[in-house]
Amino acid sequence: MNPMKIIGLNQAGIIKDERYLDHITGDGHPESYKRLETIYGMLNDQDMRGHFNEIVPRLAVEEEILLNHSPEYLKQVAATEGKGFFALSADTHVSENSYTAALLAAGGIFDAIDMINSGKITRVFSLQRPPGHHAEWGRAMGFCIFNNVALGAHYARKALGMKRVLIVDWDVHHGNGTQHSFEADPSILFFSIHQFPHFPGTGLYTEVGKRKGEGFTINIPLGKGYADAEYAFIFEKILKPVALEFGPDLILVSAGFDIHKSDPLGGMNVTTNGFAVLTRSIMNMADTCCGGKVVFTLEGGYNLKVLRNSVKATLKELAEQTLSNPEEAAHYAVQKKVQYVLKRCWHVHQRFWASLNHNL
Numbered sequence: 001m002n003p004m005k006i007i008g009l010n011q012a013g014i015i016k017d018e019r020y021l022d023h024i025t026g027d028g029h030p031e032s033y034k035r036l037e038t039i040y041g042m043l044n045d046q047d048m049r050g051h052f053n054e055i056v057p058r059l060a061v062e063e064e065i066l067l068n069h070s071p072e073y074l075k076q077v078a079a080t081e082g083k084g085f086f087a088l089s090a091d092t093h094v095s096e097n098s099y100t101a102a103l104l105a106a107g108g109i110f111d112a113i114d115m116i117n118s119g120k121i122t123r124v125f126s127l128q129r130p131p132g133h134h135a136e137w138g139r140a141m142g143f144c145i146f147n148n149v150a151l152g153a154h155y156a157r158k159a160l161g162m163k164r165v166l167i168v169d170w171d172v173h174h175g176n177g178t179q180h181s182f183e184a185d186p187s188i189l190f191f192s193i194h195q196f197p198h199f200p201g202t203g204l205y206t207e208v209g210k211r212k213g214e215g216f217t218i219n220i221p222l223g224k225g226y227a228d229a230e231y232a233f234i235f236e237k238i239l240k241p242v243a244l245e246f247g248p249d250l251i252l253v254s255a256g257f258d259i260h261k262s263d264p265l266g267g268m269n270v271t272t273n274g275f276a277v278l279t280r281s282i283m284n285m286a287d288t289c290c291g292g293k294v295v296f297t298l299e300g301g302y303n304l305k306v307l308r309n310s311v312k313a314t315l316k317e318l319a320e321q322t323l324s325n326p327e328e329a330a331h332y333a334v335q336k337k338v339q340y341v342l343k344r345c346w347h348v349h350q351r352f353w354a355s356l357n358h359n360l
């Protein structure tokens with residue numbers, strides 16, 4: 001039974017469930033239950049309460065997890081249910097309720113996509129954990145158990161028959177797991193903008209996909225210190241033309257808040273307001289391509305106060321409480337920084353995308 005009541009067709013939805021807090025990772029681990037506790041607390045602010053359709057997620061079933069993970073790995077994670085602390089990888093820790101939380105994280109994405117596909121709502125932010133974009137076919141990695149965004153893309157394609165899905169990953173870390181899931185698949189365009197060199201070490205310009213999927217992986221590796229205007233510029237000048245040329249039926253966003261200038265794990269200079277700008281840029285693309293259909297999923301972001309305020313800025317934009325102007329923001333980009341990025345990307349991708357085929 002889904003308790004959601006529709007506030008309005010154009011309102012944003014959120015996936016929210018206290019059971020996500022039961023995924024305990026251990027003292028001092030940055031991917032703590034406190035992240036969602038803080039975000040859920042913010043939802044009670046006067047300017048947030050009652051503004052969002054709340055969707056309680058379902059549990060993903062095993063066959064759905066197998067869309068993106070090996071049976072052996074699923075078995076390994078399932079075996080941790082009800083047991084004590086265990087390390088699936090050096091930095092991915094689980095406890096007795098983590099398997100359930102991971103199934104709910106995937107189920108939340110499926111529910112979000114179902115709601116959008118039914119036409120009841122156009123924008124949803126899945127406020128879930130564990131995050132997902134580092135999780136590989138056969139193993140956990142980087143705080144991630146199952147790859148939520150990759151599972152969502154598979155689900156949209158295979159269960160709902162959508163033809164093309166765009167995944168935008170703005171987390172400070174490269175979405176290695178997501179890239180590997182779709183590098184030979186031309187129906188999923190994966191765009192990742194991330195700090196480099198940095199964990200996990202992948203995400204070079206020259207990683208463009210393989211075989212039939214060549215050109216459908218776009219990596220923008222950046223040095224430290226890129227800020228709102230440079231991100232807006234790259235979204236407007238690279239992501240937007242490619243998104244419009246690709247023509248997705250749905251946009252999924254791996255929203256990592258570790259690009260904020262005060263995040264302890266990243267070296268970027270994005271501000272709280274920057275997230276509203278990037279959100280609007282993606283909303284505009286979705287409006288043009290696919291009737292505004294977009295699902296955001298929570299990835300990183302480890303400064304609790306910053307996470308709270310940045311998610312709030314994102315939600316306010318999604319709910320049309322604010323109206324940012326990404327084109328204007330892009331004007332303030334430091335040209336020395338962005339022109340190099342533009343030329344590197346054009347050089348690698350002009351043979352795949354007419355919209356990036358500029359004279360160099």
Ligand SMILES: [Zn+2]
Pocket residue numbers: 171172173256258299300301
């Ligand atoms: Zn991250």
